[in-house]
Amino acid sequence: MVDISMRYFDESSGDPLRQARLLEQVHAAVLGGDEAAGDRVPGKRGEQCSPRPVVVESWRRSLAARIDPNGWQPPVEFESSALPEIRAEHPLAECVPLLRETLLDAAGDTPHIMIVTDAAGTILWREGNPEVCRKADDVLLSEGTRWSEDAIGTNAMGTTLATGSPVRIHSAEHLVCTYHAWTCAASPVHDPETGAVLGSIDVSGPLHTMHPALTALVTAAARLAENRLTDRMRREHERVRQRHLPSLRALRGEPGALLGPRGHVLETTSNELTLPERVELDRPESGIAVGDDRWIVLEPLPEGYLLRAPRRNRSPRGGATGVRRAPEAAAARSTLRLGLMSEYPTAELDGNRLRLGTRHAELLAALSLRPAGVSSEQLALLVHGERGNPVTVRAEIHRLRNQIGCAVVRTKPYRLDASTETDFHDVREALGEGAVRSALALHGAGLLPGSEAPVVREEREELAAGLRSAVLSSEDPDLLWSYASTEHGRDDIEVLEQLLSLLARDDWRRAGARARLTRLLRDP
Structure with missing residues (x-):
């Protein structure tokens, strides 16, 4: 690989077109293999210019991913028909009106577009100047395409997700030549509860529209979005706290804590437990200080968890799922009931009913049909077919875990850690027992009748064929x-x-x- 470690480009010039011309020379020379090219490209007042360090490192990552600077297109991750449901499930959906007001409405007719991506770099929302939107369509800067660095090389959205910091990419700082006529600035948005990156916010436009304040504007918009998510989180936590305070009080002095759906500590009963701000639900004992005579027990509640630290000479209460148990303690798993034989699928977890979107219902159907667990690659094939992308599946599972609970939907491999009951398994059992009339009543419209997920379609067709054969034989x-x-x-x-x-x-x-x-x- 060519050495692209060079003195950085002077970005203080106020002339974006002049900067673009200089960057084109640097881009062509450096990627053409001339290691000393930057020293011979004149910058402002005769200084040498080279790619900025953030651009140098991004080019390295992009070239290592085998991105071709001379001809590359972003992959299409989501068809337009799938976007409404995906958007509705994304945490940033409620922030889009605020971002629109901050980045578009206040700017009037500025020739910019606003872009919001998910954590994988896939564009979920794109709004703004109609003419710029048309130009963006010409280069596939459009909804449903993925802009991570390993998909399309150096760009503001992909680079901000790779670095975790706000970044501006101007003209030929883009690795792929197709986007040298564009300038963009982006900032990541973090989940206020877990710290995980939820996605990025980007402002893009023709290169002559570059403004020194663009990065600061996008960064401020990202902070506003995080503040909005923080307010929502606090409201949800307070609702869960008020709902389940009786469960905490029922411990009668036993050390314990009430946790939110993703492990955030909402309330404790005593100072005997030293708790982090957030408990890792996959490893609830991590970071928790307890005495030698105690173990950690985690009990699922609707929308949260009850964490207890009973003494070893006492048995955990029924229904606990503990990670440190006394030898004689038997833990009952959560019960997950899936209703998927209808147009409106549901999940019922320990008596708490949830309405499911089609994609979440397909994922749960796949996991219930593969109880031993599957990898992200296998799950992508089961749900999306040969066009399935493991990156997309990982993002979908992340959203599913937020809805159902991390203690139920496990990773490495993906699996359901619950006593799972499904209505389509009920149909199979009824057919196996010769109860054809019951099977017919349970079958209804079939398993997720509108789904085209391969694993769902296969199960649906087998059930329909088995039911038909049983009816004819009767x-x-x-x-x-x-x-x-x-x-x-x-x-x-x-x-x-x-x-x-x-x-x-x-x-x-x-x-x-x-x-x-x-x-x-x-x-x-």
Whole structure:
């Protein structure tokens, strides 16, 4: 790889077009293999100019990812039809109106666009000047495309996610030549509870629109978004605290704490426990100081957890899932009940019912069908097919864990750590026991009828085929009529023919079945 360690480019010039011309020379010379090129490219008042250190390091990472500077396009991660649901589930969704007001409405007709990405660098929102949006479409700077450094090289969104710091990328500081006519500034947005990066906020536009305050403006917008998320977190924590204070008081002096859904400590009962601000739910004993005669027990609650530290000569209460237990202590797992045989899927965790979006329902279906666990690559294939991307799946699982709970949806490998019950397993059991009428009632519209996830489609087709075979084998006219009244059996010629052979001549259902069969045989 060419050595691109050079004295940095002077970015203090107020002329963005002049800077762009100089950067083009540096870009062409350095990436062309001339290690001393920067020393011969004149900068302001005759100084030498070279890529800034942040750009040098980003170019190194991008070239190591085999990005071609002369011709590259960002990959499309999400089709436009999938974006509404993905946006609705993303934590930054509630911040978009605030960001729009801060970065667009206040700027009037400024030729800029505002972009918000997820943590993987995929653009979820893009708004702003219509003409700039049209130009952005021409270079795939559009919603659903991924702009991480390993996908499209040095750019403000990808580089701010790689470094964790605000950054401005101007003209030929972009590694890929296609974007040398653009200037952009971006800042990461962090989850106020976990510190994890949620995504980035970016302002982009034609290179002549560069302004020295652009980076500061985007950074301020990111802080406003984090403040909005912090306010929401505090409201949620207070709601959970008020809801579950009786559970904490029921400990009657036993050392314990009430935790939020992601482990944030909301309330404690005593000073005997030394707790961090946030407990790692995968390793709840980490960072917690307890005496030798105690162990850590974590009990799931709706929207939170109860952490206890009982003495070893006492048994944990029923329902606890402990990470340090007395030898005789038996821990009951949480119960997760999935209702996926309908148009509106749900999950019920320990009695608390949650409405599921299609993608979360598909992930939970896949994990329940692979109880031993799967890798991100395997899960991507199960849910998205051959076009599946492990990066996308990791982001989706992160959002699912925020909704269901980290103690239930585990990682490495991805799996469900709960006593899982599903309505589609109920259908299988009923068929296996010969309870065809029960299976038919449970089957309804089928497993996630609108889903095209391969793992869901395969299970749905197997269940439908098994149910149909059981109905035909029953030779029960009442059961055949019930099946013929469903969406699956309504236009099934074989079912109608067998039904007619079994119905009595004076049965009122006979005329309707014959009319339907005649129509199916007549119409191609």
